[in-house]
Amino acid sequence: MTAPLLELDTVSSGYGAVQALREVSITVAPGEIVTLIGANGAGKSTLLMTICGDPRARNGRVVFEGRDITQMPTHQIMRLGLAQVPEGRRVFPRMSVMENLLMGAQVAGHDPAPLLDQVFALFPRLKERETQRGGTLSGGEQQMLAIGRALMSKPRLLLLDEPSLGLAPLIVRQIFAAIRDLNEKEGLTVLLVEQNANLALRLAHRGYVLVNGRITLAGPGRDLLAMPEVRDAYLGGGH
Amino acid sequence: MTLRALKDAAITALVALGLFVPLVGLRTDVGPSGELVLRQRWGDVVILVALAFVGRLALLGWRGWRGDPKPASAARTEALRKAGLFVAPVLLGLAVLLPFIPGTGRYELDLGILVLTYVMLGWGLNIVVGLAGLLDLGYVAFYAVGAYSYALLATTFGLSFWICLPLAGLLAAFWGVLLGFPVLRLRGDYLAIVTLAFGEIIRVVLLNWVSLTNGPNGISGIPRPTFFGLTFSMSGEPDTFAGFFGIEPSPVHRVIFLYYLILGLALLTNWVSIRLRRQPLGRAWEALREDEIACRALGINVTTTKLTAFALGAMFAGIAGSFFATRQGFISPESFTFIESAIILAIVVLGGMGSQIGIAIAALVMIGGFEVFRDLDEWRMLVFGGAMVLIMVARPRGLVGHRTPSVVLRERRAIGAEHVAEGHG
Numbered sequence: 001m002t003a004p005l006l007e008l009d010t011v012s013s014g015y016g017a018v019q020a021l022r023e024v025s026i027t028v029a030p031g032e033i034v035t036l037i038g039a040n041g042a043g044k045s046t047l048l049m050t051i052c053g054d055p056r057a058r059n060g061r062v063v064f065e066g067r068d069i070t071q072m073p074t075h076q077i078m079r080l081g082l083a084q085v086p087e088g089r090r091v092f093p094r095m096s097v098m099e100n101l102l103m104g105a106q107v108a109g110h111d112p113a114p115l116l117d118q119v120f121a122l123f124p125r126l127k128e129r130e131t132q133r134g135g136t137l138s139g140g141e142q143q144m145l146a147i148g149r150a151l152m153s154k155p156r157l158l159l160l161d162e163p164s165l166g167l168a169p170l171i172v173r174q175i176f177a178a179i180r181d182l183n184e185k186e187g188l189t190v191l192l193v194e195q196n197a198n199l200a201l202r203l204a205h206r207g208y209v210l211v212n213g214r215i216t217l218a219g220p221g222r223d224l225l226a227m228p229e230v231r232d233a234y235l236g237g238g239h
Numbered sequence: 240m241t242l243r244a245l246k247d248a249a250i251t252a253l254v255a256l257g258l259f260v261p262l263v264g265l266r267t268d269v270g271p272s273g274e275l276v277l278r279q280r281w282g283d284v285v286i287l288v289a290l291a292f293v294g295r296l297a298l299l300g301w302r303g304w305r306g307d308p309k310p311a312s313a314a315r316t317e318a319l320r321k322a323g324l325f326v327a328p329v330l331l332g333l334a335v336l337l338p339f340i341p342g343t344g345r346y347e348l349d350l351g352i353l354v355l356t357y358v359m360l361g362w363g364l365n366i367v368v369g370l371a372g373l374l375d376l377g378y379v380a381f382y383a384v385g386a387y388s389y390a391l392l393a394t395t396f397g398l399s400f401w402i403c404l405p406l407a408g409l410l411a412a413f414w415g416v417l418l419g420f421p422v423l424r425l426r427g428d429y430l431a432i433v434t435l436a437f438g439e440i441i442r443v444v445l446l447n448w449v450s451l452t453n454g455p456n457g458i459s460g461i462p463r464p465t466f467f468g469l470t471f472s473m474s475g476e477p478d479t480f481a482g483f484f485g486i487e488p489s490p491v492h493r494v495i496f497l498y499y500l501i502l503g504l505a506l507l508t509n510w511v512s513i514r515l516r517r518q519p520l521g522r523a524w525e526a527l528r529e530d531e532i533a534c535r536a537l538g539i540n541v542t543t544t545k546l547t548a549f550a551l552g553a554m555f556a557g558i559a560g561s562f563f564a565t566r567q568g569f570i571s572p573e574s575f576t577f578i579e580s581a582i583i584l585a586i587v588v589l590g591g592m593g594s595q596i597g598i599a600i601a602a603l604v605m606i607g608g609f610e611v612f613r614d615l616d617e618w619r620m621l622v623f624g625g626a627m628v629l630i631m632v633a634r635p636r637g638l639v640g641h642r643t644p645s646v647v648l649r650e651r652r653a654i655g656a657e658h659v660a661e662g663h664g
Contacts, residue, residue, distance in 0.1 A: 078538025086536045092529035096644040107538040
């Protein structure tokens with residue numbers, strides 16, 4: 001097995017007195033799509049935020065490309081080649097689509113022109129909306145913009161927090177197809193947090209199940225999908 | 240419709256009654272032997288309530304006649320934008336030519352200087368409030384730091400205005416950073432409260448540190464600025480402005496010089512703001528105003544971004560402050576009360592946060608309006624408050640509420656211009 005791109009080793013974390021993560025260990029190998037599924041409040045988003053150092057891990061280590069980033073300031077972590085698409089998209093509402101995208105390129109300092117072409121090729125809709133304000137886009141377009149903005153830093157690891165949140169099924173499929181494209185064509189490594197376990201496990205190479213801040217199950221996506229306990233808890237039994 | 244309007248007006252009248260009975264109807268006066276006498280003025284209350292009733296009815300009638308308010312159309316927004324492009328150069332031209340316009344005397348120039356000082360302060364605060372979205376209620380503190388820096392440096396060490404001007408700016412920026420550090424974690428209301436307190440702390444320190452600032456008596460005899468070493472004295476010696484250029488000495492020369500000085504400083508503030516808005520730093524400020532969490536996710540150093548906004552805004556206030564000191568020749572803590580912060584903030588908000596031209600117009604209207612209505616005495620505040628309410632009702636996002644994107648790709652701009660020319664814009 002190659003060296004993991006990202007490794008969390010017995011990481012605990014939380015906000016104030018609330019402990020959201022308890023000794024979580026996961027690995028993400030280069031070129032993989034790894035998904036993390038779990039119910040509301042299981043600690044999925046906290047895990048992504050802890051990778052970025054906000055909140056900081058209380059114990060354990062976060063290692064990215066062999067480098068211990070546990071104590072690194074957030075803004076430095078985000079310059080190492082990770083990009084996060086935050087939960088709820090969080091595009092800049094009064095700034096144009098173009099400005100939103102350029103904000104993504106700002107910190108890493110790559111030449112934005114080829115990256116813009118790449119994002120517009122992936123999401124042609126954004127090209128049409130280029131001069132429109134972020135807040136006036138539809139939910140799906142905002143999600144595309146949030147992903148595009150994250151891609152503008154040319155990341156090696158993309159952290160996606162619930163990209164399907166509040167979107168129509170058709171749009172969700174488009175977004176997931178784009179993620180698969182990025183992974184297969186660009187070799188982008190993805191850590192995907194999702195409530196939509198069915199879609200996420202189909203897309204991902206491997207998956208983890210998070211319950212009350214602990215990893216309870218891990219394995220290839222298809223295997224998890226077949227497990228009765230996963231089906232009952234997260235797929236509503238309807239599939 | 241009419242019945243509903245009547246009912247609505249009746250409710251308005253009822254509310255007016257509730258308000259005016261204690262406010263107007265009952266009045267305590269000091270009686271002949273020093274005791275309080277309750278005077279009742281029911282006639283006035285009736286008139287006021289009737290006015291509220293009729294006014295409400297008229298408003299509803301006008302609304303019904305005008306039809307439902309339409310949302311501002313794209314064409315109207317575009318027309319406004321074009322008008323804005325036009326207004327700025329005209330205003331700038333007027334500002335530059337003002338001293339030479341016939342009929343402009345000492346009074347008009349002094350008013351112009353005052354307005355421009357507030358334009359500069361508005362543009363400076365706009366960096367903090369309008370661009371970075373950090374609500375600062377104590378902006379006047381940096382104005383005070385700048386003014387006292389110049390006054391103390393000039394009277395104690397005899398440094399010239401031109402050396403003190405950047406020093407005052409730097410000192411104010413330093414205080415901006417000093418304030419910025421502890422309040423970085425605060426947002427919104429909390430930040431507003433702390434900055435408010437900071438503004439008061441600075442004023443109270445200036446008031447009480449008598450050995451340094453001379454306390455409430457203030458500092459007088461602050462040196463006037465020179466024109467490249469030439470003073471503006473009336474003697475007509477060769478080392479004075481009038482003597483050097485061989486013109487008749489006149490006290491207006493210094494006023495004109497001060498006018499152009501503050502015009503230049505204000506334009507410098509404007510130029511720096513506009514330039515920075517197109518730079519990564521300015522974009523980061525705006526992004527921070529929009530969504531701090533997204534900024535963190537994008538790897539923006541929120542701490543330094545906020546600090547630079549604070550420091551830069553403070554620097555311009557400091558420069559404006561040292562101008563204020565040299566213009567007045569005398570400063571005291573009385574000039575730096577909370578109402579100043581409130582006026583500057585009102586200028587920024589009324590102008591439309593983030594809009595340079597809107598702020599300039601708001602400063603002109605507010606400070607100019609204050610002067611125009613001077614004859615109204617105690618009614619001035621009422622007129623002033625009413626005007627502010629009207630502006631906020633008519634244009635809730637400020638005079639110039641829309642925001643122009645700071646980046647447009649070059650080829651897109653060319654296409655955009657074509658569309659506009661063909662009337663598709």
